[in-house]
Amino acid sequence: MPRTRFALSKTTLISLAALLATLMWLMGRQLVPEQVIDFSPILEQYFECQTQAENNRAALTVFIGAESVAKNLAKSLCANVVVAKQFGKVRAVWNHNEDQVLQYVGKGIADLALVKENLMEAVKGESTYGYRVVAAYPDYPAYLIAMREQPRISKEYLLDKRIGLLDYPTSRSGHIIPIQMFKSLNLNLDNMQITYANSHSELRNLLTSGRVDIVSSYWQDSDEAILSRNYITPIEQQVSGSKWYLKMETNNIDLFCAIQQTLIQVAHDQDSSYFSQLTAEPRCQA
Template identity: 40%
Template sequence: MLKKYKLSLKTILFSSLIVSTWLAWLLSQAVVSSSHLVLQPVQNHKYECETTSSENRAVFRVKVPTDYLAKQVLPALCQNDVIKRQYGHVEVFWGGSLAEQIEFFGKGIADLILSKDSILQALRADATHNYMPIIGYSSYSAFFISNKEKPKLEKAYFLDKKIGLLDYPTSRSGHILPKKAFKSLDLDIANLDIVYVSSHSALREKLANNEVDIIASYWNDKKDETLFSHNYITPIGENITGSRWYLKLSEENTDLACAVQSVTKEIAQSEGTAYFDSLHEFWQCNSIPYKFIGEN
């Protein structure tokens, strides 16, 4: 009986060894084959277009936080002469989660991405994928804005209010800072009446139409004072570092850098707000040869 038991134990151990070896081989094959795969973005919210270079298979991939911005960027890039010469296809992905930014930025999937310098530094994307800044937005302040009274930073004040926020979690003025303020007031987000929208313009439209009582955003003296009162804003954050457009430049493609700088600058200034009058242009494109000028 003991002899049979020993034989059975040896058989089980031998079988386990065979199975383990087989699984290890399968895993190694999966790792080897995955090295030949093309990285694919984590989400499918995108718009795309073909340039006039239809036989060119090169794809220019862009990552932006909102649907609103994606719809602005796509036609501007597809109609740009430099993009048309170098690429046959443009894909613009949109979505505001940090996980998506890490995927596109950290793995070098995006050729062009709108993000924060802190995320670039954390991922070391400048060193690993040679991302370089193209256009930088100025620092700004964030506010709760109402059109009927000055918002109060008190717990009871927000309990019966309809609040407008941005639906992408990486926005400091429209998402991070207001939620931080709610937390500091010991407010449960789940118990608040929050309406999420895709852009700062949409927030203002809802506030002007009395669809929400309060929004969280930046304040634009030039434009907002025509709709709302400066007396009815309450600061929730100051000196917030602005976002930047980053371009992946594996080669000294200065034509592309200047073309992208021109497109992103035009899109920013089309908003007609004073905030975008002080954009930082990182490339000196009004002289030949073009030159990266870096920080001021």
């Protein structure tokens, strides 16, 4: 009998505890208002403009890394007569994130994209979606750039330096080539002082503000105003330039020619001596 009374008492206590917990939970819900948790997607950086074909719901999607170029190009494409015959709006997206590049190019979302040839080959964009080169920037050297001395390529010299690289694994001059050089010198990346930037202009800001000692990038004429050509060291003489690819699932020659001519015109309006050197490949015979 004592064992039976003990078992009943234990069961009763458990039931009472469960009931009390339920009552406390219900009271808490009444006292604290429900809040809807917002799982909104990350805001996308883009610019849209309308062509003259307001009733056309088709959109020409452009993918590029630079915001200023994206906006200028979109406006020029929206004003183009040929583009207006085929699209109701132009949507220019800018992003350096490699995942976004793979999303837009690797899945064929972008109609027009500025990417590196090696990345286009990696995602097999030409064979899968019919991407075709419209225009290309020239090859260029990659440099280590400093403020007050010419950088040296040695393990002892680089180990103690604060170095700026691009947080963009597909960038050859700002990421791939310097990383390969560090590894060839048997430098452990975990032991190095590396700061990552989102763009080449941000790399220059890190350097001129003294937050890093060296950056890896290309050299442009405008650098003469803030940096010295005596304080650059080449680490790769020929880096392939980015290329503009147009998705040509059909033989849309009118669109190809219109976009090529627009790209060349926008390039000529660029302040950069490098980015103004855009070459048509092949030049459209309008």
